[in-house]
Amino acid sequence: MSLIASFLVFLRWRLTTNSFCSVHTQHWRMLELLWKPSAGAEPAFTSVSTSQSAYVSFLIFPSTITHYNSTGSAMSIAANRISFTFNLTGPSFAIDSACSSSLVALHVACQAIKQGDCDMALCGGVNCIIEPRVFVALSKAKMISADGTSKPFSRTADGYGRGEGCGVVLLKLLKKVTKRSTVNQDGHCATPITKPSMDQQKELLRQIYSDSDIANVQYIEAHGTGTPVGDLTEMRSISNAIAKNRSSDSETLLIGSVKGNIGHTESAAGVAGLIKVLLMMKHETIVPSVFSSENSTSIDIKSLHLNSPVKVQRWETNVLQGRMAGINSFGFGGTNAHVILRECWH
Ligand SMILES: *[C@@H]1O[C@H](CO)[C@@H](O)[C@H](O)[C@H]1NC(C)=O
Ligand SMILES: *[C@@H]1O[C@H](CO)[C@@H](O)[C@H](O)[C@H]1NC(C)=O
Ligand SMILES: *[C@@H]1O[C@H](CO)[C@@H](O)[C@H](O)[C@H]1NC(C)=O
Ligand SMILES: *[C@@H]1O[C@H](CO)[C@@H](O)[C@H](O)[C@H]1NC(C)=O
Numbered sequence: 001m002s003l004i005a006s007f008l009v010f011l012r013w014r015l016t017t018n019s020f021c022s023v024h025t026q027h028w029r030m031l032e033l034l035w036k037p038s039a040g041a042e043p044a045f046t047s048v049s050t051s052q053s054a055y056v057s058f059l060i061f062p063s064t065i066t067h068y069n070s071t072g073s074a075m076s077i078a079a080n081r082i083s084f085t086f087n088l089t090g091p092s093f094a095i096d097s098a099c100s101s102s103l104v105a106l107h108v109a110c111q112a113i114k115q116g117d118c119d120m121a122l123c124g125g126v127n128c129i130i131e132p133r134v135f136v137a138l139s140k141a142k143m144i145s146a147d148g149t150s151k152p153f154s155r156t157a158d159g160y161g162r163g164e165g166c167g168v169v170l171l172k173l174l175k176k177v178t179k180r181s182t183v184n185q186d187g188h189c190a191t192p193i194t195k196p197s198m199d200q201q202k203e204l205l206r207q208i209y210s211d212s213d214i215a216n217v218q219y220i221e222a223h224g225t226g227t228p229v230g231d232l233t234e235m236r237s238i239s240n241a242i243a244k245n246r247s248s249d250s251e252t253l254l255i256g257s258v259k260g261n262i263g264h265t266e267s268a269a270g271v272a273g274l275i276k277v278l279l280m281m282k283h284e285t286i287v288p289s290v291f292s293s294e295n296s297t298s299i300d301i302k303s304l305h306l307n308s309p310v311k312v313q314r315w316e317t318n319v320l321q322g323r324m325a326g327i328n329s330f331g332f333g334g335t336n337a338h339v340i341l342r343e344c345w346h
């Protein structure tokens with residue numbers, strides 16, 4: 001039986017026909033994705049952290065609402081139904097910090113493993129564009145691009161392009177790897193609530209980067225959504241906290257953003273950046289950001305001691321540290337997250 005067919009049979013068995021119909025598209029996407037890596041594995045996955053945006057309205061016609069509508073669309077159920085479907089008995093919850101949700105989920109999942117709440121964790125994010133009202137609100141806030149594309153670091157950047165997607169990673173502790181993550185908040189350092197704070201972004205990086213990390217990090221996967229204010233603030237904070245804070249003989253710090261390729265997947269953006277960096281490490285290659293060219297940069301990135309590559313290049317390994325990268329993710333309510341990834345050798 002093909003994987004997808006067995007998946008459907010399995011779900012039909014688990015969900016009655018009615019609740020099957022009510023399962024929110026985003027929950028469905030998560031289950032669909034998880035079915036593949038988990039099939040045939042021992043049921044040892046003991047923790048689930050997910051994030052999703054719960055943009056669902058129930059205020060339509062009360063007579064059309066059944067008792068399955070609540071479990072079909074509650075945000076908490078995105079994580080809990082995965083635990084139910086795969087009989088996972090460790091901590092299981094959804095996290096909402098807007099666009100930083102999935103990187104914050106990664107931070108929480110790593111901590112849960114470190115403190116022994118579980119041995120492994122499934123962690124990810126999903127974003128489906130369902131609600132037209134969100135689009136209208138974001139347009140009126142001038143946050144999204146007129147042509148629907150994110151053009152990170154580009155002079156033509158005019159807001160972000162919304163993207164849909166789902167990404168999940170399985171985490172487990174390898175003694176040899178050091179992976180660190182941190183989260184902070186803008187508080188009232190910038191007004192209005194959606195404006196990013198450069199000071200708090202710098203503070204986030206200072207919290208997590210040791211002197212040796214500053215000297216050795218090679219690449220930063222930026223939040224880089226393609227909003228002129230957001231990109232500039234982020235580039236300056238990375239420049240101040242890392243690029244300008246290392247000796248002049250260090251390699252230039254490379255930056256990129258996957259959002260030009262797939263759009264800004266909002267609650268799934270952090271995990272999209274993580275998967276991109278993991279793939280680049282695997283292929284020992286650094287890829288350029290779409291829309292990034294020498295002539296199109298909005299920001300004088302040379303003066304910031306940064307470089308946004310315009311060609312595919314080999315990712316050279318750092319002999320002592322292995323390949324090393326950071327991932328930035330910011331929520332529009334001011335919750336910032338950063339993860340440092342270092343390649344491990346077997
Ligand atoms: C509630 O779920 C039913 C299917 O069980 C669906 O037909 C209906 O549209 C849902 N109602 C709302 C308001 O989402
Ligand atoms: C779920 O897992 C528990 C503990 O790991 C086990 O005792 C139980 O039989 C499992 N239930 C199902 C339906 O697989
Ligand atoms: C990096 O910044 C810290 C604190 O701001 C400072 O003490 C240190 O000297 C800086 N290092 C370099 C190489 O500029
Ligand atoms: C960048 O600008 C220079 C000088 O204006 C031009 O010669 C070159 O072709 C441009 N490069 C690209 C990639 O557009």
